[in-house]
Amino acid sequence: MLGIGEGEERVSARPPHPGRVFKDQSKLSFDYVPDRLVHREQHLDRLNSLFRPVFEGQMSQTAMLVGSVGTGKTATTKRFCIDAKKASEGTGKAIDFVLVNCRQKNSENAVLQRLITHFDEHYPDRGFSTAEMLRSIAKHIEKRKIHLIVVLDEADILIKRGASDLIYQLSRFDEEKISPRPSLSLILISQKYVLDMLDQAAMSTFRRANAIKFERYGAAELKDIVGSRAELALFPGAIEDGSLQLIADIASEFGDARFAIELLDRAGMLAEEEGMDKVLPEHVRAAKALTYSVVTESKIEELDRQRKIVLLAICRSMKEQAFVTTGDVERTYKVVAEEYGEKARAHTQFWEYVQDLSNNGMIGTKVTGDPSGGRTTYISLPDIPAKVLRDKLETMLKG
Ligand SMILES: Nc1ncnc2c1ncn2[C@@H]1O[C@H](COP(=O)(O)OP(=O)(O)OP(=O)(O)O)[C@@H](O)[C@H]1O
Ligand SMILES: [Mg+2]
Incomplete structure (x- = not known):
């Protein structure tokens, strides 16, 4: 500890x-889906407007959500699906959804199996062709008179493994049906834009897909x-x-x-x-x-004595706060330099040391204006407790 x-x-x-x-x-x-996802209201609105024709029973829809790690793609989609299902209860146009994680279900068969077991837990796990499984899903949807939203999360994994055909089949699920009621919509989620990885046929149906970008x-x-x-x-x-x-x-x-x-x-x-x-x-x-730490032991060791002293001064000024000003650090620096028998350098040189440590990623710096028109630089330690770093530096400087 x-x-x-x-x-x-x-x-x-x-x-x-x-x-x-x-x-x-x-x-x-990670399983918990908050009621409100701050800063994702617009993404939710966009999903809701894309799916309005679905809610009204007019057509099915395809959408594609793209964005890097932790940008709220899965959470937003879950929130959307849960709310849509709830809002549709008792309206005669019931919505249901299945979210398939394609990292876990990474073959066409595994995905289809997952979709069927949503309706029939005891569906045997063998011997059925894709066409048979798709028919089975269609029957369940028909029987229950629902519209099913299928979410393929981390779809890029499935596509990389050559499952374009399944995406093609799901995206045109209603085309072969006689019943006019739209029965299945598809949402693909991926960190990368994956449509160009689909084969020609899948791409042509999915080209109309509505992309929603999730920014960092x-x-x-x-x-x-x-x-x-x-x-x-x-x-x-x-x-x-x-x-x-x-x-x-x-x-x-x-x-x-x-x-x-x-x-x-x-x-x-x-x-x-x-x-x-x-x-x-x-x-x-x-x-x-x-x-994860960028301030590794070896990185600290590589610093020369003056820079170590500046870093130690930062730790000592920091204590339990999140930030310290360069002014505070410079005052402490003079004391620490003396303590370790070094001559404290002048302000410009001190300032260069600070810049250096910042460029190295050892400290963070942030400049803010103050009411008197001056500018203050705040220093933070991005990823190591000040006390831990202080102890390390003191040991190194003594040795
Ligand atoms: N706007 C938000 N408000 C509150 N919590 C959020 C918000 N965005 C994301 N989160 C939370 O952050 C975590 C990561 O979000 P999520 O799983 O949706 O990311 P992701 O885009 O699907 O990432 P990945 O590509 O790695 O799957 C989740 O615990 C989620 O609840
Ligand atoms: Mg996700």
């Missing part, structure tokens, strides 16, 4: 008391997202704004909400392990260090 924060004495004085951060940790699990989340959006999940999962006031900001800043490198929520989850657990009732930036840094 990493020792975290300045608060060890405080921690030992207080008996461990688990359960002071999370009121409902399951709200951070920016830091401000991620802050709202983790903030909204924190409200569901944590006790009121159990995380401070600086911690949310730090999570958002870290995760914004990838624009990935999953990573952000994972950081919140881990940071919360670390805070609870320490018997604390608040998630501090130090917990976030420790959570990040547990997942």
Whole structure:
């Protein structure tokens, strides 16, 4: 276990008391679909308007959702399908849906099997042709008088394995039917644009598919997202704004909400392990260090003595905060330099060291204007607890 924060004495004085951060940790699990997906309202609106003719019983629809990791494709689609199903209850135009994860069901047969078992759990797992299975699905839909939305999540995996034909069949499911009622719509989800990987026939039917792009989340959006999940999962006031900001800043490198929520989850657990009732930036840094760290031991060792001292000054000024100003760090730097028998360099040279560490990815810097018209540079430690880094640097500088 990493020792975290300045608060060890405080921690030992207080008996461990688990359960002071999370009121409902399951709200951070990947299966949980929040009622509201902040910053995905437009994507939901677009899905809803694309599917309006489906809801009205006029036609079926195809859609394709594309975007990089953790941009909310699966969550948005689940929310859409759950809401559509619910809204259609009792209207005589019932909607049902099946979400197939193509990483798990990565052959045509496995996908079809999954669709049939949605209706008939005991459908035998062998010996039926694609055509027979498709007919079977059509019969179930007909019998229940529903419209089925089939979601192929991570569809690129299926397509790479040569399942274009299934996508072709599903996208023109209604064309061979006599009944005028549209019965099946298809949503493909993928991290990459995959239509050009389909064969000619599938591409020609799917070309009309409506693509919805999921952009990477920016830091401000991620802050709202983790903030909204924190409200569901944590006790009121159990995380401070600086911690949310730090999570958002870290995760914004990838624009990935999953990573952000994972950081919140881990940071919360670390805070609870320490018997604390608040998630501090130090917990976030420790959570990040547990997942992936760019500040490796070897990277620190490569720094020369002056740069190590600057980095140590940053750690000492940082304590439990999320950010420190360069002004604070420079004052600490002078003290630390003296402590290790080095001459403190002048301001311009100090500033170059800071830039250097920032270019290296060891620290983050952010410039903001202040009301008096001046500019302040804030330094953050992206992924390692200040205390852990401080201990490492002190050992290295002494040795
Ligand atoms: N706007 C949002 N508000 C709240 N939670 C969100 C939002 N977007 C994503 N999430 C959460 O982030 C996690 C990742 O989202 P999701 O699984 O939808 O990503 P994805 O785009 O499908 O990623 P992948 O391509 O890796 O499958 C989920 O736990 C989801 O609930
Ligand atoms: Mg997904």
